[in-house]
Amino acid sequence: MSGPVAPAAPRPTSSAARSASLSPERAALRQAAEGFEAMLLRQLLASARASSWAQETPLTGGAMEQWRSLRDEHLADIAARTGAFGFARSIEASLAQHLPVHTPIDKES
Numbered sequence: 001m002s003g004p005v006a007p008a009a010p011r012p013t014s015s016a017a018r019s020a021s022l023s024p025e026r027a028a029l030r031q032a033a034e035g036f037e038a039m040l041l042r043q044l045l046a047s048a049r050a051s052s053w054a055q056e057t058p059l060t061g062g063a064m065e066q067w068r069s070l071r072d073e074h075l076a077d078i079a080a081r082t083g084a085f086g087f088a089r090s091i092e093a094s095l096a097q098h099l100p101v102h103t104p105i106d107k108e109s
Contacts, residue, residue, distance in 0.1 A: 025099050030092050034080045037088040041076035 022030065049068060083089055 033088040033092040038080035045072040
């Protein structure tokens, strides 16, 4: 039997913290990929909610629908920012292949 499993390293929750050491192009690409993932997740949640068979009741009126919409948007933003689904990471990796390669400038020469 093996010993205890070491906890995984914590993932940064802020895209700004993760983008600090990236080139401006890569940081912009990361932000765009996370925005796309959030938009995709909002659409998935909206589609799932639209297929609900719940009957219209006083508790499912306009105010409740607006609250659900805001909750879904917030959930999608958090999921995209933390990389919970990994869509943004895959999109970024795929598109980063087309970015120009930056070489570090030697300051001592």
